[in-house]
Amino acid sequence: MPSAKAGRRLRDRLPVRLRHHWKPATALGVGLAAMVYFLGDARISPYVTSSSRVEADAITDNVQGTVDLYDTSVSHSIQLAYQQTDFDKMMKEFKDDGTKDYIEADLTIDGVYLNDVGIRLKGNSTLSSLRGAKGMPGGGRDMPQGGQGAPAGGAPGGAAGKEAGAGTGAGAAGKGQQAGGQGQGQGQKAAGGQGQKAGGKGGMGGMMQFNLSAKKPEELPWLVKVDEYVEGRAYQGEREISLRPGSNGQVPANEALSLSLTDESGQKAERYAFTKLKVNNRPAATRLMVEAPDTDYADDVSGGNAVLYKARASGSFEYKSDDPSDYETSFKQLNKKGSQDLEPVMKLIKWASKASDKEFARDLDTYVDVDSFAKYVASQNLLLNFDDMAGPGKNYLLSYDLDTKKFSVLGWDYNLTFSGDATSGPDDSVGMGGGMPGGAPGGAAQGKQGGGDADADAGAKGGMGGMGGRMQHVLKSKFLDSDAFDGVYQKAYGELYQKFYGSGTAAKNLKQIADQARKAGADSKEFDTAVTKLQKTVTDRNAALAKNKKVTG
DSSP: OHHHHHHHHHHHTSOHHHHHTHHHHHHHHHHHHHHHHHHTTOOOOOOOOOOOOOOSSOOOEEEOOSSOTTOTTSOOEEEEEOOHHHHHHHHHHHHHHOOOOOEEEEEEETTEEEEEEEEEEOOSGGGGGGGTSOBOSSSSSOOOTTSSSSOTTSOTTSHHHHHTOSSOSSSOSSSSOSSSSOOOOOSOOTTOSTTOBOOOSSSOTTOOOBOOOTTOGGGSOEEEETTSSSTTEEETTBSEEEEOSOOGGGOOHHHHHHHHHHHHTTSOOOOEEEEEEEETTSOOEEEEEEEOOSHHHHHHGGGGOEEEEEEOTTOOOOOOOSOGGGGTTTEEEOSOBTTBOSHHHHHHHHHHHHOOHHHHHHHHHHHBOHHHHHHHHHHHHHTTOSSSTTSTTOOEEEEEETTTOOEEEEEOOOTTTTOSOTTOOTTBOOOOOSOSSSOOTTSSOBOBSOOHHHHHHHHHHHSSOSTTSOSOOHHHHHHHHOGGGHHHHHHHHHHHHIIIIITSHHHHHHHHHHHHHHHTTOOSHHHHHHHHHHHHHHHHHHHHHHTOHHHHO
């Protein structure tokens, strides 16, 4: 009997509720044990499904200023003042390991003073001259040795030209090159190099290279962050302002022209204006300031009901896993953090990478706004943009509409536009060449865009292919290789040609842009020469496309 009494005492010690519901509790415990046993080494990823339109990082102090920041009809001025020791430390760290940290500065913009903003260097290859190499304008990685200027080894279009990854070979991507060397193409019909133009001989085709120096901070590309040290602050709703590469006679009129044409075509584009920039006691320099694609820019897309993802220059469009966090090294989410994540991007990459040509043609509209994508791809060709979503800098944004559940592709960073062959047609690749800004006809190798399955596979594995197909992106390549989308692409191309060139808009806008830059101080022979080159490229582009029946019908 003692054992029975002891058993009752032990049971009596248990809570009444547990004694009443011991069966469900036991079942729950057994279930948890089974899950641990069978799924103990499995990864469980959280997926965010909320469609919240609210951005947690709200603006609480919006400084209004005196004139609109991007009003191109007025003169603008920016002054930055910082401690020289902070600048020297920042430059040393960048030179040592490429770190681009913010330092504190005081900002005076159009006469309005803001204390304690953050400024940092902005760019990748553009900044390479600060680390002892020549820098090129534009987006992505440093050019391999021999890829800048003349090719290593002396042979035009040789190994160095192939490795450059920036259109430096004499040929163009595709099957069957002419004129020696394997250059880079950007994804269209796999006709394989028919009608390619020889162009450059393995070099950059006259591409301008910036010789930046820490001794001339007024010429450095800067990102100004208004709220870096003062939380919730913005200037006229802007938290970031980008001061683009190129100053005075080299100020990028081509980028301003590309932004103006993109905007007038109804596509999303950053606002811009020219300004005089003065840094500490240095002489003033004429610069192009451009709206940065940040949280507030993202919330302007699709009426604030879209998630915007910015492709990273060091990333890829490669399927890795079904865990959205594995794509953070390839894409930066710009808005709706906490209510949305990278799951839509992961699903797009997985589908595009695995889809057969037939599946791609059938299902693209499920994932992508096809009409919008056709306009994007056509615009990059019309603007002779070498460094688009398939370029070395991966300069594109993915906008995911929360209503339609479809992606649109947006462009940004247009300082490599108008740098290829002005006679390139809608089925030709766009390579690097000519001058900058403007370029010259025949300055870079061109050829049929595309490259078929080999290039599509290369794009699927990393967003860029291998030799002869390196400048690829699986979405763009498969889209342009598919006969199913010929109609929508040609329609978009013809309409945008008329808006850009046939209507005379490009020529008119360029004249206005040149006047704006001169008003801001870029009144020099060097700038006049650059504008004349750009005018010739615009004229030649219009004349060549006007003769193309695919374009004009």
